[in-house]
Amino acid sequence: MKTALKNLFSTNPSQNFNSYIKKCASLLKNFSEKGLVTGGTVLHCHLHKKGIFSEKFIAIKLLIMYLDFRKLDEANEIVKEFNGFDLVVQNCLINANIQWGNLAEARRLFDQMPERNEVTWTMLISGLMKYGRLQESMWYFEMNPFKSVVSWTAGISGFVKNGSSFDGLKLFVRLLESGVKPNKVTFISVVSACIQTGDFALGMSVLGLIVKTGFEDNVSVCNSLITLCLRMREFDLARRVFDRMETRDVVSWTAILDMYVEKGDLGEARRIFDEMPERNEVSWSAIIARYSQSGDHLEALKLFRQMVQEGLKPTISCFSCILSTLASLEILRTGRNIHAHVKKIGLEGDVFIGSSLVDLYCKCGETKDGRLVFDSIEKKNVVSWNSMLGGYSMNGQMDEAKDLFDNMPTRNNVSWGAIISGYVEYKQFDKVFEVFNEMLLSGETPTKPTFSSVLCACASVASLEKGKDLHGKILKLGFHYDVYLGTALTDMYAKSGDIESSKQVFDRMPERNEFSWTVMIQGLAESGFAKESLTLFEEMKSCTSVSPNELMLLSVLFACSHCGLVDKGLQFFGAMESVYGIRPKGRHYTCVVDMLSRSGRLYEAEELINSMPFQPEANALAALLSGCKTYKNEEIAERTARKLGELAERNSAGFVLLSNIYASAGRWIDVSKIRKLMREKGLKKNSGCSWVEVRNHVYSFSSDDRTHSKSAEIYDILELLRSEMMAP
């Protein structure tokens, strides 16, 4: 900005007046577009000093600039110079009012004008279209005595932008009949109408017309043709159009970049991006968005920083994309900075940015901040509602989530999925099935992730019946080829005790990932097929590139423990850190302690506990104690019980185990002492629970309360049964 101004100030206006004026005009336009208020004001002062201000050409540019900046006093000064009744000046004022949304004022100005021209009419037509007032706009269109190609195009593109492509195309036919020649802008709008209707044949006949009228060499028309081919997934044709273009602009390059992005060829897209002669915000947005979507959040963040460093202003979509990247990485600090920046430039209420901010705050656990942003979004859409709903749901605020869900203006399958996944995550399984059934009744088709969460619920309550039902629905939709759903089905069958079906689903999966192998190895181990589990683990290691994880190794240790392969188990345990790079957790130690204790290797078990770098789980001590009981080792039992007592001070599991051990030894006085201690400390044992399934509804029962809605009746019947049984 500074250099441009300096250049201008150093040239003498009288030398080449016309080019000087042109330079001023283009600078003013530039300042206006980029919002550079200072630059504009400085140039205005300069022109005033030189006395060039009276040039109408310049004065209009200044007026537009001040209107853009909303500097009304300055704008009024200029209007006064013209006594206020110049046609062009009036047109500028009408346009400004339309941009600001003051349609009534724009119409008032229009009505009181002594004469109007083509531009006056067109501005009103396109202005009304912009605000979706199609009928009014068409009324003015028909009244317009001038009807140049620009007003025809304003009408066509207005329809297209409002999603009424068909009306747009009808208007285009009328244009052809009227004898007015369409121009490049008309064709661009018409092509975009073809894209919207998805009618490729129509697109091709428009292409024919474009060639016939000689617009096939126009850069912008070709750009829109490339987009048409892309949307119709005619990638080769798109590439051909691109290749035969003589000149290409940044839009052409971005369109072809988008083609590779669309094809999922991120490598080629990146190559194009690096080779592009020029890049703008949209090109950057395209590549950043794709890195973010494909999960390479760090690369997306890197590119975003680079973009800002190169002095480009991120667009709304770019902000929203980078906010969602930050959400995935859970980087709240940077997110808050961007939030502050977005607020400063007045974009906080934007629906895209707002929804991303809601998501960011919720993913970082700050639902309150998320709610504040949500409430500030001006025109909420279903995505914003879903972000807030998902936010509550993922943070376990199910009451808030349900409340929001019930009050949503519109729901889609993502909304249903969000609330269901919350119920699954927070183990309210009866709610899961209730809401899922409601969803099916409403006619909504569940998404793959939704099926996956409901299957997880089936696995958790071991409901084979529901699981099979879901399997059927998944087959019908052709979702069974999906890795995640295949894995979820494998897990569901294994956890519901149908290990054969589980293995069958696993074997038929066209593709397996780390999770698929994990659930199958775990399923086999926990269903008592220890040898098969170990064989599968070996198969995975030798045939795939999947590397063992924490859970798999736990299953492997569990399997070894259950088929008495103590030394093999110890070998795996030893290899965990050195070979697989996984530091053993408490549960791995517990499993090995259990394995040693069961086989009577009590001293080794005790030694392992003592060598642990952190506190053992209460279960590890209990396993050792139970081994001591089996192999009658009073000495170790004594020491272990003391340790368990110490542990019990801090955690209820220890207390429960200790009291169980006392109970099995018949030491009832100690048992009641412990129970009393637990009550005093406010520790509560998680009570056991069982359930029955009646007509698609799961009823759960627990020992310590009467939560069932019909518990009074149930107890009455129990009493009745008891008296029946006692009767002689």
Add this chain to the structure above:
DNA sequence: GTAGGGTTAG
């Protein structure tokens, strides 16, 4: 040739 219509990303 000062005011009005268009294409790329989400």
